[in-house]
Amino acid sequence: MSFFGLGRPQPTSAEKIAAVENELKMMADMHNRMTRVCSAKCVDKTYRESDLAKGEAVCLDRCSAKFFDVHAKIFDQIQKETTERMAAAGGSGGGFGM
Amino acid sequence: MDTGLTAAENRELETRMQKRQLKEFMSVIGNLVDTCFNSCINDFTSKALSGSETGCITRCVQKSMTTQARMAERFAEQNQAMAAEMQRKAQQ
Numbered sequence: 001m002s003f004f005g006l007g008r009p010q011p012t013s014a015e016k017i018a019a020v021e022n023e024l025k026m027m028a029d030m031h032n033r034m035t036r037v038c039s040a041k042c043v044d045k046t047y048r049e050s051d052l053a054k055g056e057a058v059c060l061d062r063c064s065a066k067f068f069d070v071h072a073k074i075f076d077q078i079q080k081e082t083t084e085r086m087a088a089a090g091g092s093g094g095g096f097g098m
Numbered sequence: 099m100d101t102g103l104t105a106a107e108n109r110e111l112e113t114r115m116q117k118r119q120l121k122e123f124m125s126v127i128g129n130l131v132d133t134c135f136n137s138c139i140n141d142f143t144s145k146a147l148s149g150s151e152t153g154c155i156t157r158c159v160q161k162s163m164t165t166q167a168r169m170a171e172r173f174a175e176q177n178q179a180m181a182a183e184m185q186r187k188a189q190q
Contacts, residue, residue, distance in 0.1 A: 020111055025118070028118075030173075043165060050156065064169060068179075
């Protein structure tokens with residue numbers, strides 16, 4: 001999953017390391033958010049048992065799948081909306097314009 | 099993972115990753131303490147931890163670690179699927 005080689009001049013060593021590090025950081029961040037969000041939605045907070053119940057485990061699996069889907073959908077939609085809004089604004093104002 | 103870096107760059111990356119992992123570990127502990135404390139400790143009529151509170155904390159930690167492990171597996175699967183999907187779209 002690398003986005004290099006898009007026609008820019010050769011990135012420096014520091015830039016390359018920073019890019020990889022950032023990508024890994026984003027992945028770790030997404031992992032943490034997903035775990036936190038899905039635990040909150042799926043896991044019994046009274047902690048009566050130390051093992052994951054079957055229902056909780058299934059809920060976690062489905063939650064992770066939905067989390068990724070939502071992430072992708074929001075990403076696509078924001079790109080689309082930003083493009084449309086910028087086109088509608090006709091360059092006046094620019095930026096997010098919200 | 100082919101990151102397109104030289105050996106020296108990879109070493110630098112690895113050093114940074116180790117530092118980051120340590121930070122990550124500390125933050126996992128922090129989150130665990132917050133979560134389990136919030137869920138398990140609600141009675142302040144005594145300053146000593148009761149048996150049920152201790153049991154709750156123990157179960158909370160075990161369950162959280164099991165959940166984390168499961169989420170790590172699912173994340174890796176979803177990530178692979180997403181990367182494959184992106185490749186497929188790129189090739190269209």
